[in-house]
Amino acid sequence: MDNILIILSGLxxxxxxxxxxxxKLSHYLKSNVTIKTLQVIKAQDVEDxxxxxxxxxxxxxxxxxxxxxxxxxNETLMNHKTIYSVLYCDEYETDYCDYAxxxxxxxxxxxxxxxxGSLKIGAYFLLNHIPYTWxxxxxxxxxxxxxxxxxxxxxDITFFSKNRFIKEGNKFxxxxxxxxx
Amino acid sequence: xxNIVITDKDIxxxxxxxxxxxxxxNIKYSHCTGDYTCLKKRIPCRYHDDISVVSQWIGxxxxxxxxxxxxCGCFDTPLKTFxxxxxxxxxxxxxxxxGITCHAALAQQSKKILLIGYGDISEQEQKMLxxxxxxxxxxxxISSINTYFCTEGDLENSLKTFGxxxxx
Numbered sequence: 001m002d003n004i005l006i007i008l009s010g011l012x013x014x015x016x017x018x019x020x021x022x023x024k025l026s027h028y029l030k031s032n033v034t035i036k037t038l039q040v041i042k043a044q045d046v047e048d049x050x051x052x053x054x055x056x057x058x059x060x061x062x063x064x065x066x067x068x069x070x071x072x073x074n075e076t077l078m079n080h081k082t083i084y085s086v087l088y089c090d091e092y093e094t095d096y097c098d099y100a101x102x103x104x105x106x107x108x109x110x111x112x113x114x115x116x117g118s119l120k121i122g123a124y125f126l127l128n129h130i131p132y133t134w135x136x137x138x139x140x141x142x143x144x145x146x147x148x149x150x151x152x153x154x155x156d157i158t159f160f161s162k163n164r165f166i167k168e169g170n171k172f173x174x175x176x177x178x179x180x181x
Numbered sequence: 182x183x184n185i186v187i188t189d190k191d192i193x194x195x196x197x198x199x200x201x202x203x204x205x206x207n208i209k210y211s212h213c214t215g216d217y218t219c220l221k222k223r224i225p226c227r228y229h230d231d232i233s234v235v236s237q238w239i240g241x242x243x244x245x246x247x248x249x250x251x252x253c254g255c256f257d258t259p260l261k262t263f264x265x266x267x268x269x270x271x272x273x274x275x276x277x278x279x280g281i282t283c284h285a286a287l288a289q290q291s292k293k294i295l296l297i298g299y300g301d302i303s304e305q306e307q308k309m310l311x312x313x314x315x316x317x318x319x320x321x322x323i324s325s326i327n328t329y330f331c332t333e334g335d336l337e338n339s340l341k342t343f344g345x346x347x348x349x
Binding site: 010011012013014057059060061062063064065066068069071072091092093095099102103106107110162165166169170173176177179 | 212213214215216220221222223252253254255256257258261262264265267268273274275276277280281282283284305306309312313316317
């Protein structure tokens with residue numbers, strides 16, 4: 001089994017939320033996994049690992065600017081690596097992640113890396129507020145299984161019904177507004 | 182103010198006499214941190230940098246011309262960073278448009294957008310970007326979007342073609 005590197009590549013504050021997810025994924029991968037953020041990663045970290053997993057919430061419906069910068073500056077490092085991504089969006093429909101997925105696919109073609117697909121997760125603001133953590137865990141397990149077998153993956157998951165999502169989502173924003181923090 | 186040109190490359194100013202031209206390489210602005218305090222607390226962005234002023238200009242403009250390098254079917258970093266800072270232009274609450282959930286833009290005045298993308302851009306990248314622009318609001322209320330793609334070498338000629346478009 002290859003060494004795996006999970007890169008938390010969202011906007012700086014989102015990495016705090018992503019770390020928990022990355023930790024769970026690394027647990028299911030059952031192999032030598034390193035978790036790094038874009039802010040601290042070194043070229044050697046990428047060189048030492050054959051499989052790279054980019055994990056980030058999309059921003060403005062696309063790749064976050066910090067990740068775009070990293071992609072541009074490290075094209076040569078990606079040569080012959082196997083790449084997966086875990087994409088999060090705050091809306092209900094995981095289709096919002098499609099554009100970021102396409103960009104990554106194009107990037108891998110350009111850098112001669114192998115893009116093996118993604119896991120798309122919708123309604124991510126509610127991840128810690130929903131009674132369905134087992135569903136997230138199961139999907140992460142399936143994704144980890146695909147990675148272990150170096151299989152292509154195209155998974156997605158979102159929560160509630162659309163109407164319930166809007167109700168719960170708006171409750172989340174209202175609560176955040178009233179919170180003193 | 183009627184129009185604004187936002188560019189990541191030096192362009193001849195005389196081509197856009199009716200517009201404010203903002204070169205993203207010449208202004209100072211911080212990256213969005215992604216903590217969404219602006220949305221949660223419904224307050225302006227915590228950073229009071231050059232983007233605060235540019236955002237006001239954008240609010241008054243009816244035509245926005247974006248000149249940017251295209252990388253892997255996406256705006257290059259300067260414009261992407263700029264657009265990320267625009268998150269405060271959205272309503273935090275979810276709504277549905279054509280059955281799809283989204284955050285509505287707060288902007289009242291609708292704007293026309295002209296994107297001039299340069300670089301080695303394949304047809305696939307053009308298609309990706311156009312789909313993105315059609316689906317995304319970029320934080321504005323948009324009445325129309327037009328796109329034009331060219332190589333970096335052809336940019337000056339292309340800009341000459343579009344020079345005066347701001348006289349509208």
